[in-house]
Amino acid sequence: MREIISMPFFVNAIAxxxxxxxxxxxxxxxxxxxRMSFLGAGxxxxxxxxxxLGLFLGIDPFxxxxxxxxxxxxTLGRLVSRDGLSYDAGIGIFFAFSMALGxxxxxxxxxxxxxxxxxxxxxxxxxxTFDTVMAxxxxxxxxxxxxxxxHRLLFMSFDEDVASTSGVRTGALDTLLLALMAAVIxxxxxxxxxxxxxxxxxxxxxxxxxxxxxxxxVIAWGILYTxxxxxxxxxxxxxxxxxxxxxxVSLGTALYFLAMAFVxxxxxx
Amino acid sequence: MERPIIALNNVxxxxxxxxxxxxxxxxxxxxxxxxxxxxxxSGKTTLLRTMMGLTRPTRGTVSILETAPAEIMRTGRIGxxxxxxxxxxxxxxxxxxxxxxxxFARTAVxxxxxxxxxxxxxxxxxxVGMADAARAHFGSLSGGQKQRVLIARALALNPEILxxxxxxxxxxxxxxxxxxxxxxxxxxxxxxxxxxxSHDIGTVSMIVDTVACIKRKLHFHGKxxxxxxxxxxxxxxxxxxxxxxxxxxxPTCRDDHA
Numbered sequence: 001m002r003e004i005i006s007m008p009f010f011v012n013a014i015a016x017x018x019x020x021x022x023x024x025x026x027x028x029x030x031x032x033x034x035r036m037s038f039l040g041a042g043x044x045x046x047x048x049x050x051x052x053l054g055l056f057l058g059i060d061p062f063x064x065x066x067x068x069x070x071x072x073x074x075t076l077g078r079l080v081s082r083d084g085l086s087y088d089a090g091i092g093i094f095f096a097f098s099m100a101l102g103x104x105x106x107x108x109x110x111x112x113x114x115x116x117x118x119x120x121x122x123x124x125x126x127x128x129t130f131d132t133v134m135a136x137x138x139x140x141x142x143x144x145x146x147x148x149x150x151h152r153l154l155f156m157s158f159d160e161d162v163a164s165t166s167g168v169r170t171g172a173l174d175t176l177l178l179a180l181m182a183a184v185i186x187x188x189x190x191x192x193x194x195x196x197x198x199x200x201x202x203x204x205x206x207x208x209x210x211x212x213x214x215x216x217x218v219i220a221w222g223i224l225y226t227x228x229x230x231x232x233x234x235x236x237x238x239x240x241x242x243x244x245x246x247x248x249v250s251l252g253t254a255l256y257f258l259a260m261a262f263v264x265x266x267x268x269x
Numbered sequence: 270m271e272r273p274i275i276a277l278n279n280v281x282x283x284x285x286x287x288x289x290x291x292x293x294x295x296x297x298x299x300x301x302x303x304x305x306x307x308x309x310x311s312g313k314t315t316l317l318r319t320m321m322g323l324t325r326p327t328r329g330t331v332s333i334l335e336t337a338p339a340e341i342m343r344t345g346r347i348g349x350x351x352x353x354x355x356x357x358x359x360x361x362x363x364x365x366x367x368x369x370x371x372x373f374a375r376t377a378v379x380x381x382x383x384x385x386x387x388x389x390x391x392x393x394x395x396x397v398g399m400a401d402a403a404r405a406h407f408g409s410l411s412g413g414q415k416q417r418v419l420i421a422r423a424l425a426l427n428p429e430i431l432x433x434x435x436x437x438x439x440x441x442x443x444x445x446x447x448x449x450x451x452x453x454x455x456x457x458x459x460x461x462x463x464x465x466x467s468h469d470i471g472t473v474s475m476i477v478d479t480v481a482c483i484k485r486k487l488h489f490h491g492k493x494x495x496x497x498x499x500x501x502x503x504x505x506x507x508x509x510x511x512x513x514x515x516x517x518x519x520p521t522c523r524d525d526h527a
Contacts, residue, residue, distance in 0.1 A: 033360060148379070148380070151369070151373035151376075151380045154366070154370065155373065155374055158360060158362065159351070162350075162351060165323070165343075166375075166426065167343045167374045208361075213359075213409075215361040215362055217361075218361045
């Protein structure tokens, strides 16, 4: 056991657990309150097209999917705010198109050695130092952004029209939030995969909202919850010999419903 | 007569081939409470949004505090309460947090409340009678209390004009009366001009100085009594309209009958 703990892949995995907890605990708060949960899932699926495009063009799949997803998220945000497209319809279109594009490009490139399962379901034990550094950069950017704009983001999430007429630059903030959301999701795909990442986008804030009515505590609970399910899921998958990403998400879902039952029974809600 | 603080001159708003507002000329003067009334789909909300620059007129001019609407809205001189208030009940903020939002909106870079900000927030909560509930969760307040907090958020910017879109929606009769009394107090004590969009011609007419009846066109703008007793009301709302006249037993009217 001591040997495993000292191995680089395990150190990277634990570092990634800490970074992911801070990233998704915070991101989830704004995604859930702005009712953009489905957008998170859509952006993650869009990453598949980006990865395939990277393989096709010979660009690093991480940077290709990062650029592709940021562009897709920002374009979608603009289409919704300026042209009246609904998020549901927009995500449906982008989602299907990028999955289709990915499938075509992989077939054309004949990239059969491509680790499809790794991208779809993640592999935290395959996290490299490069992945950890990229996630740490995303962490600095997200916390800098929230540190500067927390209350204005809160206002925008609460009442966008009034925030705008009160002087908040809602268009610019929304674009930055969407770009950061795409970047954070891309860094998390390596851990739990494209299919399961939407759970990390939705569950932390949903859990926090069960336990508190104070926005700072909701964020704090979200971070703690994400850390608990990531480390707990990692340990459980080691013991049970199950896929790590799937174990993390299953544990997270179970913990969420347990908390919901606890709140209903003991806090009389 | 004082110069108008809101002036619309021959304003038309068209969405594609649909004419929503036709040749509207309307003036609101300082410390005036104006109610814009009309049936659903008559263009009331569009008229309010045009005053704020959220909707651009296809023809005509709009001036608010002698400035173009798009520029004035970012100055904090206008307080706005929109019609659609679909906040999630679980949204984790207190009444104080909600009022503070408007002060944070004016922040240049670092978000930090100064002593002036805190005094403005506390003063606004006090004015609307919600100082004791400042630390209460916003989602757990009653409909009337929420309206008061949202008005306090607008007041925290020390505006000169309040624009309210259907502010009494979802309030029971007692809360409505209390809310309208608050508006009159704001006009009397703070010297605010207030524009209220409403389909409730009865209650609103008792607290306003003038009523503007619109149904695409402006059919009437004048004192409520002249509107309620004229054929203009039937032009706008149709013939089957009954107006409930308030008397000295109504809390909102009591001061007028004293």
